[in-house]
Amino acid sequence: MEGVKEYGAYEVFVQRTHQDAHVHVGSLLASDVSMAILLARENFLRRDEAVSLWVVPRTAVASVGGEDVDFFAREFDRSYREVSGYADNALRWKEFKSRALSLDEVIEDVRKP
Amino acid sequence: MTKHRSAIEDAPNQKAPDASVADAYREYIPLLYTLADDELVAGHRASEWLGLAPSVEEDIAFASLAQDEIGHARFYYELLHHLGEPTPDHLVYRRQATHWRNSRLLERARGDFAEAVVRQWMYDTWDAVRLEVLIQCPFPALADGVRKMQREEYYHLIHMDAWLARLSSGGEAKDRLVRAVEAVFAEAADLSVLPQELSSSVSGSLNWEQAELVFHQRIEQALHRYGLGNARWSLPGPSGRSGDHSASLTELLGTLQEVSSTEEGVRW
């Protein structure tokens, strides 16, 4: 039809709490971005709680992934940047009659009034 | 043994009525009937759009609107029960048309989607004004419920507003919208009418005339904004607020009460 704008696809992102990042939950068809926001609430948040909602026209999304797996390749040892790379610390602390500190303990301690 | 609360129980949200507290607010009963019946009938009609809205996405959104209205109706019916009236289910499933106090606008048969939008917009606009008045009322249980409702109604208004903006842009949609406005004005006269049974102490405390003025202003501004001409407020005629309903309500109640009336006094 002439002069008619087709419904476009919008990707929907929901932030559940302020401490969460926005997470992609799906997509919908809508006439425009403001209608997309209105519809997204009921299409994706009928039960879940949220503090923020994004809709993004699909055409605005650039991506890499899927079968282009080499993009994400990490082939060699990087345990030097993981906690698991330092598992021996615990044993070594034992030698000093002490024990390794975990982040959880630190957080718990700091949060304690 | 702890009794598990079930979502299907009648009136699950409120404790048994406390007679002494209840007595103080019984004056609100006639008003609560108009509020409850408005929401129930509006929700029932909105739910008829299930599977029939212009898009799948809108179908879902419109169904939420229907649920919200019925949920609000349930709140008011529970409050009525709290004040010593029969249970919510009894009030919905056992009353005949002449006992209903909803506006005639809301009982109208479904019509097209343009009419659904205009009707919902007109009603939500009035409801928003009405809630702004009621939130001030000295009946705490009512004021608390109103506060929650206001938050949910916010979405209804912006949703309907988005549709009005869209449909008013031209073409067949605009033609239908104009016809819908015509039809809705023809039945909107009793929307802001207070029930006759309401005591003068309650009605006096509500400043209804001011509310009606604000309501008319908001409608007129929107009509202007969307190029829909002037308001056509009709003169007071038969009023749903006194139980004077159209055949549409009888039809609606026939459907609504069809199953529950097959066997009375049983659980469903």
Next chain:
Amino acid sequence: MMDLKSNRTGVRGAHGQSADVDSQVETKEAEQMEAFMRRIEAGDKIESTDWMPLEYRLLLLRLIHMHGISEIMGAYPEKEWVPKAPTLARKLSLLAKVQDEVGHGQLLLRVAEDLAEPIGGNRDSLMTDVFTGKVKFHNVFHMDAPTWADAGIIGWLVDGAAIITQTALLDGSYAPYTRVLRRVCAEESFHMQHGESIILTLAEGTKTQRQMLQDALNRWWPSLLFFFGPKEISSPVEKMMKYKIRQRTNEELRQKFLNRYVPRIHAVGLTIPDSSLHRDADGLWHYQEPDWEYFSMMVRENVGPKSAERIHLRQAAHEGQAWARQVAL
């Protein structure tokens, strides 16, 4: 816009090749097919933008299109009972449930739309396929639901059957479908409770209510058995298993349904309208087969008791209200 893929794999750069490279294209496609099957066999998940053989695309599209449309057509038999639901709580819960079904339709159609897009399909064409009979929907949604107990049986057993077929697809190879199925199954767990709640109340109720429930079960039983599909493994099913879209046969799923529901149906005091129904020593259920031809024809030709009426409703919604979607901007 960034398009890293086209440089590396050539997936999106496939257009613009001249005729003299035809044989190279063929070799390339064979290679792509091989690589694709290696991914499938390795348990990789496929995304909508990945290269996929046309056969895979069409199989998925047929499956998901039918699934999505079935959800939407499935709204109609229950929708009839929303205005008549006998208590406020039932009205709200049925309304929410039917809304969810439409919501599942929406999610599934979006997945189907992405599959259809490269071959020229979109929401409008997928919906129009309902009216032209190009897409089928499940037999159960062609059937009449004449009493409130039918609304209960649909929620309890039709949804119960659907949950079984859907969970069987949760681990499939097409990632967008499995993501949506995960959400669908989560919501179905509410639908199960909703259906059970209705039938439990009827089963606890008066003689008339129990009879209404029994009559509804009698009406739905053959449809429920047919719902899982024919016993023999058809060629599309075989292909879907090859591509790991699904990994269980119709009959395996029907057996699981019988395992799960026959004892419960008996427990609430209902009689299954099949005196030959029994479980053999190996734990296999034997049942009177539904009229395969009757139901196949109903689905194929849209000639069930309510097919025409419900297709007409869908058409009225989609075509009759095109004006509301096609507002001039």
